[in-house]
Amino acid sequence: MSAGDIDYGFTGYSPDLGGMTEAEIMGRGRIHDLIDHQTVVLTEGRVRKTRVLERLQAWRDEDALAFSIGGRPSLISERAVITAMLLLAKEGSAMFLTNVRDLFMFRLSDASRELLGLEKSTEAFVGHVGEKKRWYANTSRAFHRMTDLMDPFPQERRHSKTYTEIQAILRAHDVELEAKRKARLDEFTKLFLVMTYNEQPRNIRRASKKIDLSFDQTYIGTPTVKGYSKKDLAKRVADESKVKDMKTLKPGPVDAYAGWHVTTGPRTDVGKGQTDFTEPGRKADSAEYRWGWEVNIAVRVDSEAPGQKRFPALAVAATMSLPNVRVAEEAVSLMRAALALGLEAGVGDADKQYWANSLAERLHEPAFNLGFTPSTDYRTDRLGNQGGDHGALYIEGGTYCPATPAPLQNATKDLLGAVIDTETYRARIAGRTAFKLHVKEKPDAKGRTVLRCPALGPSPTVTCPLRELLKTRKVLEGVDSEDLPDFADKICTQHSVSFDTADNRRTAQAFDYGTKEWDKFHTHARNSIESLNNQVKSGGTEDIESASRRRVRGFGAAQIIVTMLLTNFNLRKIAAFISDKIKDDAKKQVNGEPPVALVRRRDREFHNPYTDTYPPDVKRPTKPKRSDSDETGGPPRRT
Template sequence: MSGITDGALEVHDEVQESTAFEHLLDDAIGTTSGRTSKFDLDDVRRAATMIDGSKMLEQLATWRQEARQGTHPGGRPPKIDDRVILIVLLLLAREHTPLWATEMGAVLHRRLTKEARVFLGLPANLSGTARGRTEARRWYNTAWNAFHRMKALMDPYPDTPLYRLTNRSQRDRIVELRDPEVVAQGRERLNWFSDSLLEMTFRLLPRDVRRLINQHTTIGIDQTPMVAASPRGRSPVDKETGLELRVNPKTGKNYSDKLVLEQDSGWYPINAERREESGPGSKPDKDFVWGRAGSIAVLVPNRPVNQAEFPNIALGFSMSLPGTQHVASETVRVLQSIADRGHTPGTVVADRLYFATLSAKSLHIPVKEMGWAVITDYKKTGLGIKGGKAGAIQVEGRHYCAGTPMDLLNASVDAEAHTIDDDTYRKRLEERTAFELRPKEKPDARGHTPMMCPAVGPNATVECPLRELHRNATDKIRIAVLEGNVPKAPDSICTQSSVDFGPEDGIRDAQLFRYQSKEWSDAYRIGRNTDESYHAYVKDVGHEAADTPARRRIRGFAAHQIMATMLLVSANIRKIVTFLTDRETRTSKSNTTGQNLGPLRKTRRRDREGISNYKAKWPLRVLPGAPAGEELDPPLRT
């Protein structure tokens, strides 16, 4: 009998209708997830090998033993252990399924094959009575309990109520009674968790790739907002006391006493121009989101290449409360962890929030002591003359002769003000290199370097009235220091053969390459673009969706970092698989044709033909009679 008669739906007689259709959903009774595909033994074994290889299980066992203080565990043995719940989390993250307790329970209940269940030590078969919501709820409780048992070992804020709203006085009381040692221990353990799993993904790379990376590890580091599971936010806090402000310091108006679920969060400024503000006013403000700040260190190329030499994966991660006061400590911690894991410190690329803003004591000095070189950009206020030593003038991270012309010293200032064109700017930068101080010797064991005037020695680059040209100097043409630029009271850089520069001299603005040089432009552009690309990659809503709180509803700081780490692990694995696939494809095609076919991906037409409308600074406002500027490299992303 046809189901359609003259365009109208025909109603079947119940007696004649088969009962098969109405029983299609019988197997779904009691389930809480719409996902019915099963993970087989290979899926589970692969995830288990990764978890076992991270060494995280041994560390969790050690922490649990420390928490028990030598006593034996009491009560009924848990149905599943840390290993099983971590395997389930990794399976869900790799499948791009929301990391909910209901989804974890669904995997344990109905989404494992018989062989996979036996491998994990779960009942091989579910009896007929195991169908229905009651059994699904039992597995949900099993997953929920296992996750929270593991989380409790790393929770820096175990005193925070996550299932009832708190007012301002209750939150202040919790903060006042907190044990700083418990907070520090929890943060340290969470970071250990993140680092061990990310390091595990690094070891998934072939040995030749790992060795190439470790020759000179180049890291791009940046913070990204990690939105909390609950959007309820409180008033901003005092940076010194950590207690909530009662009055808006700008407007003088009182902040309302808001009810909050996740108090261990803060207001993250989406708008970079409002970074120094502690949060929004009384009205809703789209420039801020309620959550935490995630510091992600990403492997970036250390030179321009036609095809990727390694995948750009996250190598370090930590989470903190938003605020510039936490940026330096989190950056130092992440970089120290990378070095402690055996990676050779090379170069760290960062935007203006870091080395151009923060104090040398909190960031620059410890980073240099670890062996990391810096590549960064400067703020407008960081351009031009910024102090010096012994008569030498410091400009954008380099020290120059005391007789350097002012138009060369202020080249970047004039370019930023659009009073010179690009061609003039580049010429001035090139001329300025001749006035740069040169090292007389390599740094000693303490990091001290004797620096000498550019007019000294057989390789002098300028001629100065205060210096006699070295007898072995070549006859090449040199720039002369004008009489009007010679200092009236010469300092030691003009009178001595060399001046000792310590490791902290000029460190506030020092960086690896000359600012705005071709080397700097390549390194900074590649590093920043790669870093930003990874952040967008892990936030892709079609995959990890790390920026979507609805995909991870378990509340709390510790739960947030655990799940964010699993999402980064998933993103790293995706990156590695893509890299290995591309490499294998290149190899197979090369073997087939007997020639190297070059990169699989073409350079974007926007970059190939220079048709992008965006430029970092150029074209400048062209002055009357000024020559046309040369075409620049592709634009910077800052």
């Protein structure tokens, strides 16, 4: 018997197939492991917890025609598709519809099929090709039924386009439909991330009453990598009109609605109704620009105890957008979505792309209305004295005395200009806080707050020649007479002055800029979002950046898949956080017993009359029984 005729001792082997089995051929060389039914039950239950299925049905009813002839019932539901995608994300598999199909066909038990409402798959080798095509068609239709409800940029994506076709797609775009479906897509993502947050134990969820955020954008690629420029689109269309045989044209782009992500260099923030003209320079390195989309992610951080890891760093809000377009508005969407967790609005930390470069009406005002306070770095042209009101100075988010010494006003400028070192900078920032106006009354409903001179009130922080009647025993910073303003405005002549917080909202921050408190939180917040982005991007379990693991085309399909991957990321982080906590608690135990609290020396060796405690080896003396009569010989006490 030759090597090719060896009987391997298992079914499915046939000499006509060489050394391959029927199972291998049906799986195209892959092993289809059966998924445990309890895992399917758990995953399907989480899908129902999101309540996204009810929203999908509501959107379908909203879009339904007034009259319809009906149709054949779908063989695969959205519930089954979403459950399958979460299962694939959990095991780190690529988010291909073929993998979803194979999961339905080969990897579910009869009980799991019944749970998901799936028919039994034919396992016969003969005819398996047609069976797989049928299952793929049903799976694809089920997925696209879902994306069609939420895709803001519907278009044909099976073939590459000429630039004339791209221009026609852009001109036919429905802006109102985009807004409606974009809101649906963001709600879909929000429901899943809220579900993951609620999977945490209550004590972890409520470690803080506030929800503090750090948010940023991260690039993800499109399944089709060829892009185009809106600047020269009209010229390319004109050139195509001169071509006689359109078949001679090179294949063009597929996705009309993507954009150029700037890897290095300044980025733009195009507002509503404007066109993004970002494109690679003719002589620029191709690595500086990449064609794709942006994922906007907000991670939960801790402004009360930065770096103490009281809870896992979860992605609590996420959206998708075109590069360079409405960056500020996407940040507002993240903050609004995060409030669905049921916590109070806290601090919103971001880099200079957001608070430092956005217009107040696009970012700062909406964030203020939601209750969030910024934390960020400043642009160099907004450091130091930025004017003021009523004689007071606006300096790096604070309102200061007009006699604040110039070296204190320009501390940050001098640090960046290498005029002073970090130690001197910290000292000047600490000294500058003494000149900050004191809050007398909190902001009212109209956003006005009452401030007063730092040399007034029950706890003054400076002394001033203009306030000579002030008497204090404290050793305070003194205002130099040379720093006094030429004209004493209201802040120097009145007991207090009402300031409109809107005038200083663009530079206001949660912490005094440059202080150790600001630096500690800002560093913690930036590290948290950068760490999250690094974990979910290329090389990680989720690998959201690489389009090779999500080949379904289109903006809506990409966000749905990214939502599944972020959901799995959060669940992994929660499990790891609880596991680490159990390990830490176990290390603290001695011989399997919980640790015993240390006893202070005064309680260990002496009687403490204040707390009435005795050393452990000393028997507490018996107290005399209280007499029914009082100590004065009066009548007995009434009981």
